[in-house]
Amino acid sequence: MSTLTALARVQAVASGTAQPIATVRHLHVHDHPLVLIPLAMAGEANAPLAAAVGTGPSAMRLLVVEQPRNRDDRFAFFAALAEELVPYLDSFATETEDVPIDRGKDVRQRYVDAPQIWVPNPGGVDFLRLLGRSTRFRTTDGEYPVPAGVPLLGRWLTFFANSAEVPGSSLLLTAVQALTLHWATGQSSAEDAQLGALLAWIESGADAAREAENGPVAGPATDPDFDNRVLAPLIERSAPELTEVIRELLVPTWDRMWRTLNVLRTLPIGERVRSRWDSDRDAFTAFAQYVAEGGAPQPRRDGAVAAAARLQRLENAAARYAVQRAFDDPLVLAEYRLTGAAFAGTVTLANPDRIDDSGKRPVLRPRIMVHTTEEVRVEPGTSLTSPTRPAQKAKVISINPAGDGRDVLLELSGGMGRKLVAEPGSVPAVGERLVLTTLSEAYRPGGTLPDPAETPWTHGGPPESAPELPAFAPA
Structure with a gap:
């Protein structure tokens, strides 16, 4: 927990109302999302009990497995879920747009929109991952055939579960994580995992949260008391009222x-959320085309090279997401100011026309002086960036005590045009307030990995048969 989040929790306790820890929304909220609330049977590994699914508040379809231990009933449930999910996904695989590549010399195709699935909590993501693993290799013929939509459902669920691991992706989102990304409550992190109490804190305050603490669970696990007292007897005697009992259980969470989506929509969207959604659309387009071309299901486990490449992508995505959130949101950037990775100050001197002619050819290198009263924990020679001018680098020339703070002399490069005269507004003017940070959105090239066929014996050797699939997760 960060320092400012801890402070916000204390303030929430004192005031009885949730405190904002973000000034903008850091995720994409679709105009037409699909909400999926899964329930699993206690004591059975990945045995589905029910699911509420739909694309609108009044469009809930309830799917119930009357006998969760019965294989035919489970696969009928999978087929029914596929009937809801796959058409929703296919509705986005229609209209495309041209995306320039190779500096505008060529174009590629991308779907103009992508689907978005919401589940209540991280347990829902884990359930979908396991569900995808158990269905994507099933066959529609042979000794134990399954309905045609079941293996396709498994492949799509695996795709969405994998995308949920990518920091900043908005293809598969959880309600509790989306809310705690933007608000701090006066309860513990474990209590925040209860969607009813968390949402009550944000909408109405502590008193409402106390009343919601004992409300219905949001899945995929059910309440043990409910299992023993209500659910088990109904399943044992195949009671027809099971469906209505589960409906009553799931409607509050639905x-x-x-309401969670409506609360999130009240926040202004962050500037860099759109670019991350573009990456999500790229990932969806790539996988939809791969499926349409008859590509193989995702392997049970990645080979050594594919696993290393995926880890590298996740690490780069995490670093990029952290920087983008800080650049979009002053409250997030304030955390870096506390740790010394950023500071704010006022421009007191500026020389926008300075030319450096010490090299083979003259280059524009303006200098500015920034006075700050904050601690500056960087050394001369460090390259800094301002969120308001992310394409511009500010090299620290010197740091000197001055009055109630210190003066930082900076040399600027980039983001000022290609001439020896800076474009208007590209150089900070005297009196302008700046935040400067060691964070950067600059591209981070990945490491070089061997060809899968050249995997060393220490890492399992070359793959025997499972193909190395292309990357479908958002970049």
Whole structure:
């Protein structure tokens, strides 16, 4: 927990209301999302009990497995879920747009939009991952055939579960994580995992949260008391009222999911959220085309090279997401100011026309002086960036005590045009307030990995048969 989040939690306790820890929304909220609330049977590994699914508050379809231990009932449930999910996904695989590549010399195709799935909590993501693993290799013929939509459902669920691991992706989102990304409550992190209490804190305050603490669970696990007292007897005697009992259990969570989306939509969207959604659309386009071309299901486990490449992509995505959130949101950037990775100050001197002619050809290198009263924990020679001018680098020339703070002399490069005269507004003017940080959105090239066929014996040797699939997760 960060320092400012801890402070916000204390303030929430004192005031009885949740405190904002973000000034903008750091994720994409689709105009037409699909909400999915899964329930699993206690004591059975990945045995589905029910699911509420739909694309609108009044469009909930309830799927129930009357006998969760019965294989035919489970696969009928999978087929019914596929009937809801796959058409929703296919509705986005229609209209495309041209995306320039190779500096505008060529174009590629991308779908103009992508689907978005919401589940209540991280347990829902884990359930979908396991569900995808158990269905994507099933066959529609042979000794134990399954309905045609089941293996396709498994492949799509695996795709969405994998995308949920990518920091900043908005293809598969959880309600509790989306809310805690933007608000701090006066309860523990474990209590925040209860969607009803968390949403009540944000909408109405502590008193409402206390009343919601004992409300219905949001899945995929059910309440043990409910399992023993209500669910088990109904399943044992195949009671027809099971469906209505589960409906009553899930309707409050269904309502809370859509209220969560409405609460999130009240926040202005962050500037860099759109670019991350573009990456999501790229990933969806690539996988949809791969499936349409008859590509093989995702392997049970990645080979050594594919695993290393995926880890590298996730690490780069995490670093890029952290920087983008800080550049979009002053409250997030304030955390870096506390740790010394950023400082704020006022421009007191500026020489926008300075030319450096010490090299083979003259280059524009303006200098500015920034006075700050904050601690500056960087050394001369460090390259800094301002969120308001992310393409511009500011090299620290010197740091000297001055009055109630210190003066930082900076030399600027980039983001000022290609001439020896800076474009208007590209150089900070005297009196301008700046935040400077060691964070950077600059591209981070990945490491060189061997060809899968050349995997060393220490890492399992070359793959025997499972193909190395292309990357479908958002970049």
